[in-house]
Amino acid sequence: MNDRVQLPAQLLLNLGALRDKALAADTLNTLAFSMANDLYPLLQFRQALVLAQRGESFELLCVSGLAKPQEDSPYLVWLRRSARWLAKQLHGNEPQWLSRDVLKPPAEVADGWTEWWPAGVWCVPLQGRNGKRLGLLLFLMDAPPLEPLQPLLQGLWQTWAYCWSTLTGQRRFAGWRPGRRHALLALALLGALALVPVRQTALAPAEIVSREAKIVSSPIDGVIAQMLVRPNQAVEAGTPLFTLDETTLRSRAEVLSREVAVADAELLAASQRAFDNPQSKSELTVLNGKAQQRRSEWAAVTAQLARTHVLSPRAGVAVYSDPNDWIGKPVVTGERILQVADPAQPAMLVQLPVADAIALEVGAPVTLYLTAYPLEPLEGKILETSYQARSTDESVVAYRLLASIEGEGGPRRLGLHGTAKLYGERVMLGYYLLRRPIAAARAWLGW
Structure with a gap:
């Protein structure tokens, strides 16, 4: 008896080393191996078992003296079945000595206990920082450990x-941990949510334009001499918008007017000579044609001079960028200079990128959130859609959509920009969330 008392007293000096070894463990398996084997010199147990609690079941982490237990052995199969009953015999969180004779286990537990275990087992429950039980440490012994120990x-x-x-x-205040049943319920709930019908939507940049806008282009080749209206200036029908430089045309008109005078003089002289000179009669036809040609050229240049002053085709607002961008700029016939738009008929011009395109029909609702007025959205409906995508000024391939602006009030100034939210048909939520990943996967995989 004295040897048994002196032996623990000697080994108690190494408890600090056991704590340091536990703190140095880098995995749970390493810690479990230390727990199952390092106390043998102190307790002299027959076997030590480390069990991790997983909900209501237990998982064997380590057995003393074994590097890796065989999970299909009869002993371990019995142990997993008996661990639940054994855990229910513990009262509180303190280590307890459980005796087979006192507990009188049921037959399925008693048979294995009689065959593989001694008369008693010392159970040490381990609690986490949140108060939840982590597992059990079982020491199979013939007698309980010494009370002072x-x-x-x-x-x-x-x-x-x-x-x-x-x-x-594990966190100090870790909350509820879901089990397999809860995971299945969560998957079933997600599957049900994936079938919920939702409205398909898309976002695209948009701008307020006029539904009634006339494009004013250059009537002839030339150089812009002067812009007579400012950007966004209200104009009436017939208001001068800009003028082209007339220097070249006026010089050409003066030359042609002199050539017309010379051709008329030559024709008159030939007509007078024709009375007494038969040869002059043959020249009359040529000179008459030459005079008509010069007169036609002069009339054409005069008409071009009249077109150097461009007038507004209708009442509205002059829409263009900056007068300094146009003054002195050479232009060709048909080149767009500005627009005359009717501000009383605003509309939304939406550039829907091809990557975000959804199925849209005429009449689909649209909501425009202006950058300058985010709290005053504008509502409308799609009026027309383009079947062919074109590259925008930002080098983004997009479809052009025109939508109306309904209702009264709200900011509707031409040129305001924002983001339009387009509403398509109803689809399942799962399709709504996975549409773009599926399209990207098909494009990448090629099927």
């Missing part, structure tokens, strides 16, 4: 529990 080991139990919690990532 049990309080001294309490610090070691706490160290092992702290390291266990740290290695498994």
Whole structure:
């Protein structure tokens, strides 16, 4: 008996080393191996088992003396079945001595206990920092440990529990942990949500334009001499918009007018000579044609001079960028200079990128959120859509959509920009969320 008392007293000096070894463990398996084997010199147990609790079931982490237990052995199959019953016999969180004769286990537990275990087992429950049980440490012994030894080991139990919690990532106030049943319920709920019908939507940049806008282009080749209206200036029908430089045309008109005078003089002289000179009669036809040609050229240049002053084709607002961008700029016939738009008939011009395109029909609702007025959205409906995508000024391939602006009030100034939200047909939520990933996968895989 004296040897048994002196032996623990000698080994108690190594409890600090056991704590340091537990704190140095980098995995839960390493910690479990230390828990199952390092206390043998102190307790002289027959076998030690480390069980991790997973809900209501237990998982065997380590058996003393074994590097890796065989999970299909009869002993371990019985142990997994009996661990639940054994855990229910524990009262509180303190280590307890459980005797087979006192507990009188049921037949399915008693048979294995009689065959593989001694008369008693010392159960040490390990608690996490949140108060939840992490697992059980079972020491199979013939007799309970010495009473003076049990309080001294309490610090070691706490160290092992702290390291266990740290290695498994358990937080101090960790909440409810879902089980397999809850995971299946969550998957069923997600599957049901995927079938919920939702409205398909898309976002695209948009601008307020006029539904009634006339494009004013250059009537002839020339150079812009002067812009007579400012951007966004209200104009009436017939208001001068801009003028082209007349220097070249006026010089050409003066030359042609002199050539017309010379051709008329030559024709008159030939007509007078024709009375007494038969040869002059043959020249009359040529000179008459030449005079008519010069007169036609002069009339054409005069008409071009009249077209150097461009007038507004209708009442509205002059829409263009900056007068300084046009003054002195050479233009060709038909080149767009500006627009005359009717501000009383605003509309939304939406540039829908091809990557975000959804199925849209005429009459689909549109909501425009202006950048300058985000709290005053504008409502409307699609009036027309383009079947062919074109590259925008930002080098984005997009479809052109024109939508109306309904209702009264709200900011409707031409040129305001914002983001339009387009509403398509109803689809399942799963399709709504996975549409773009599926399209990207098909484009990448080629099927």
